[in-house]
Amino acid sequence: MAENLDIEDLRAMLAQTLELPLAEIGDESHFTEELEMDSLMSLEIASNLESRYAITIRDTDFAQARTLVQLHDLVAAKIEERSAA
Amino acid sequence: MTGAHTSEPRRVALVSGGSRGIGRAVVVRLAQDGHDIAFCYHSRAEAAAEAAEEATRAGARVLARKVDVSDPAACQDFVTAAEQELGPVDVAVTAAGITRDKPLVQMDDAMWRDVMATNLDGTFHISRAVLQSFIKRRTGCLVALSSVAGVYGSASQTNYAASKAGIIGFTRSVAKEYGRFGVRANVVAPGFVTTDMTAGVGERTREKYLGQIPLRRFGAAEEVADLVAFLASDRAGYINGQVIGIDGGLVI
Numbered sequence: 001m002a003e004n005l006d007i008e009d010l011r012a013m014l015a016q017t018l019e020l021p022l023a024e025i026g027d028e029s030h031f032t033e034e035l036e037m038d039s040l041m042s043l044e045i046a047s048n049l050e051s052r053y054a055i056t057i058r059d060t061d062f063a064q065a066r067t068l069v070q071l072h073d074l075v076a077a078k079i080e081e082r083s084a085a
Numbered sequence: 086m087t088g089a090h091t092s093e094p095r096r097v098a099l100v101s102g103g104s105r106g107i108g109r110a111v112v113v114r115l116a117q118d119g120h121d122i123a124f125c126y127h128s129r130a131e132a133a134a135e136a137a138e139e140a141t142r143a144g145a146r147v148l149a150r151k152v153d154v155s156d157p158a159a160c161q162d163f164v165t166a167a168e169q170e171l172g173p174v175d176v177a178v179t180a181a182g183i184t185r186d187k188p189l190v191q192m193d194d195a196m197w198r199d200v201m202a203t204n205l206d207g208t209f210h211i212s213r214a215v216l217q218s219f220i221k222r223r224t225g226c227l228v229a230l231s232s233v234a235g236v237y238g239s240a241s242q243t244n245y246a247a248s249k250a251g252i253i254g255f256t257r258s259v260a261k262e263y264g265r266f267g268v269r270a271n272v273v274a275p276g277f278v279t280t281d282m283t284a285g286v287g288e289r290t291r292e293k294y295l296g297q298i299p300l301r302r303f304g305a306a307e308e309v310a311d312l313v314a315f316l317a318s319d320r321a322g323y324i325n326g327q328v329i330g331i332d333g334g335l336v337i
Contacts, residue, residue, distance in 0.1 A: 040188050040241045
């Protein structure tokens with residue numbers, strides 16, 4: 001069963017993967033321009049999200065989410081899609 | 086224009102990827118060392134013109150030509166033109182290189198093929214073309230640009246690392262095949278060098294890389310060019326088939 005979605009969990013996941021303090025992961029911090037997320041980190045985060053929330057995230061989906069808030073919205077939409085299916 | 090600084094005949098050096106980065110620094114350094122220069126570039130005509138001007142100021146006759154090194158016929162034509170215009174090539178430096186970084190699972194066929202075609206095929210095409218004359222004249226020197234990525238691997242650069250590892254195997258084999266003809270072939274494997282290719286690295290990533298380099302700085306293209314110039318010179322006459330790292334101690 002997938003865990004419930006909490007933006008703070010996403011923030012912690014980002015901080016761990018990016019090796020940054022939690023405080024540096026702002027709601028609107030840009031993943032690549034401010035947090036220097038590279039494509040390998042993106043892959044790791046997408047993979048972690050897929051396992052944790054039992055969803056499927058395509059590369060093109062992930063590329064649309066460039067901030068924590070956008071990522072939260074993406075994951076929420078994917079969970080909803082899965083529940084509706 | 087003829088060489089102004091010496092009465093010795095100028096040697097001829099051919100450089101692929103000479104308009105930017107390490108290749109450009111090599112063009113300038115070899116010109117300063119008394120070579121006439123034939124170099125090719127892929128797309129940056131303006132940068133190529135600047136490199137040509139700098140080499141000319143150093144006293145070299147210069148032939149700059151737009152060449153796609155993944156095209157074997159274009160490479161052969163370039164070498165033929167260089168020999169017709171400047172005389173037999175004494176030194177060839179293969180510096181043309183590109184990156185198309187992605188984790189392997191996201192790497193499409195074009196990203197793989199483009200990198201292999203420019204980096205590895207390009208080295209093959211240029212080397213094969215100059216070796217014909219090297220063999221006839223029983224002398225010649227190849228210096229191929231590889232990378233620490235080719236020796237030790239690099240995440241998100243499977244294509245680039247494979248191409249650069251291929252260059253090492255290729256060049257060492259050339260050294261074994263053509264040593265008997267007086268031809269030397271060596272590889273230079275730079276670490277982090279400040280060029281256009283590394284300019285996109287963010288500040289935090291840059292700090293992380295710097296933390297891994299004992300000298301705590303990136304290299305300069307001119308420092309790599311100094312090594313290439315040494316390997317291309319008679320002072321390195323007994324160095325053959327070697328891979329020389331220039332990385333500030335990144336890999337020890």
